[in-house]
Amino acid sequence: MSLPASIDETVKLLSTGAYVAERPLATVLYLALKMGKPLLLEGEAGVGKTEVAKVLASALGRKLIRLQCYEGLDISAAVYEWNYQAQMIEIRLAEASGTAPREDLASDLFSEKFLLHRPLLQALEPDTAGPPVLLIDELDRTDEPFEAYLLELLSDFQVTIPELGTIKAKEPPIVIITSNRTREIHDALKRRCLYHWVDYPSEERELEILRARLPEAPETLSREITAFVQRLRGEDLYKKPGVAETLDWARALIELDAVSLTGENINDTLGTVLKYQEDIARIEGSEAARLLSEIKTRLAAGEEKVGL
Template sequence: MPAPLPASIDETAALLAKADYVAGRDLATVLFLALRMGRPLFLEGEAGVGKTEIAKVLSATLGRPLIRLQCYEGLDIASAVYEWNTMAQMIEIRLAEAGGGVDRASLSSDLFSERFLIARPILEAVRPQAGGAPILLIDELDRTDEAFEAYLLEVLSDFQVTIPEFGTVKAESPPIVVITSNRTREIHDALKRRCLYHWVDYPSAENELEILRRKVPHVPAKLSRELVGFVQALRREDLFKSPGVAEMLDWATALTELDAVALDPALVSDTLGVLLKYQDDIARLSGSQAKRLIDSVKAGAQAHG
């Protein structure tokens, strides 16, 4: 049985904390409202800040199935919503012809029945689910084109899918919808109007330290402080792609695998490929630049005592 929805902002914050998701009250508030109002939650922010994780947290804490639609350029209805099993339909036609006495009207009706319908994530999300209304994650919507975005308007307005040969499938209990975007392009206002919006920013140093403590608890305390300080300083640099929380956690794990207890320039330079994903950024930070940031972080730590 799915768990009841949180009854307050504080319960929503506790729900996130239960799954070790560190969030500010602003996120807990908009999430609470989205759940209570039955509105999709539209999350924008840089890659790696934890947008997708929110849908996973909801699935785990509310006990509901997670249905994920990973968006990409060229995504179409056949991949996202439904398609017909044409091979099985062809076999059915051949078998009917071989048996003779084909009733064309009956055969046509049967060919476009549910047993030949292949449900993709969106259709699956509006169908009845054994575990209750699911969490529908539409991930990285900005990677699709505007035509697919326009198609989503019906889904998000009425929580239904219209299939010309079959009819309209409407959700008995609307799914909890989470949409994410890395803002590589602007999403149309018509879709945003159907959602509650929240910008997911990089966490503060305090919150990022708490995330690190929860997710990678075996990192030494001194290394944790220096590591978070370094990443926070790195995000203020002119980089092609600043490291997200996911990269920070990977880097922390890598450093503990190397038995590091504190940052030093050689160690940072050797492991920048875990934290940064573009060669120009790695080249910019290697050597003296890494030492400058480390010295700055350590000086700041000493000043705050």
């Protein structure tokens, strides 16, 4: 599938994967695709940053190549590594036969057939479906030296392997980088990207997301879940729930055949929306009952107003 030709087409493209995108996000994604630049998405965990790359790859029919970042990530895990076991076998065979000159053996050992392609190198390879979507997920978890290594890739879409030379993509991959901002990403890398902060959605948009992802959910339940989660984000919690937790909570309540929120089913399922015991202890019981009463009153008042 070809790239979207407008912002509206970008919104529609994401909607095919049930991703409800606000126009500013669709705009910066469209520009990143049009300009061939990486897109850096920052925001709290669970707000849908990673999902952008997944939905984009699926909607375009492109391969998704994901590099999950972590502390200590290095070139051998992210870019390439030599197949040392196969090289040792080649050396043993050459020694046993005694036929291969030492110079020929040395050059052969560091040839393409002994090279293990890791995600970043894979993303530079041509594909019949078109350039892949490269997802560099949670870049803020890596060390700064690895971030610095990415500069060549993001500038020229190439990597340099000392034994082989420079490998450059014939067509640049679509690059989506995510960060939860546990540390600041260096300015040099940010300059190579377009940038967007993915915030928690408004109540109306979160309800739209829930409807798109879980159309089987009862309407009353969807409205109450959305309103309750919105209120939770206003509480003094150790970790505010993201959209991912909203969807998990809705799925859990659907499995329990719930048609609306009650004090009992909230207390029974808080562990799907809150992930720290301190937060659960703060909300369960009387606090959950208070929040539920407030949202039911507000939603009922809104329905009466619509009826008038």
